[in-house]
Amino acid sequence: MRKTxxxxxxxxxxxxxxxxxxxxFATVTQVNQNSVVIExxxxxxxxxxxxxxxxxxxxxxxxxxxxxxxxKRGKSTLISVETIVD
Numbered sequence: 001m002r003k004t005x006x007x008x009x010x011x012x013x014x015x016x017x018x019x020x021x022x023x024x025f026a027t028v029t030q031v032n033q034n035s036v037v038i039e040x041x042x043x044x045x046x047x048x049x050x051x052x053x054x055x056x057x058x059x060x061x062x063x064x065x066x067x068x069x070x071x072k073r074g075k076s077t078l079i080s081v082e083t084i085v086d
Contacts (some may be wrong), residue, residue, distance in 0.1 A: 021079065023067045028058050036078075038066060048076045056083075 026038035029045070036058055039045050049070045050058075058064065058081070067079040 014024050019071045021069050023065065025063055025084070026066050027063045028060050030057050031060055038078075040063075046055065046070075046076055048078050050078045054078075054081070 024040045026040040028036055029039050029047035035047050035049050037045060037047050046068075048066065063084055064081075065082045065084060066079070068076045069079055070076045
């Protein structure tokens with residue numbers, strides 16, 4: 001019983017905690033059909049998968065606030081995006 005519990009807890013920590021959520025201001029450098037490439041102020045470039053339910057089109061060379069989830073394998077998926085009011 002104890003070994004089974006340890007195995008379940010180990011699996012939970014290995015697979016359950018396998019992602020991180022990022023929120024950052026970034027500029028869109030490329031818009032693709034199912035993804036967008038963004039660059040933050042520090043120069044980090046990330047390709048983020050976007051769903052078909054995005055409320056508005058993203059424009060290249062425009063800055064937005066992005067929230068996205070990244071898995072251990074490096075795949076990033078969009079959670080939300082907000083325009084920046086000047």
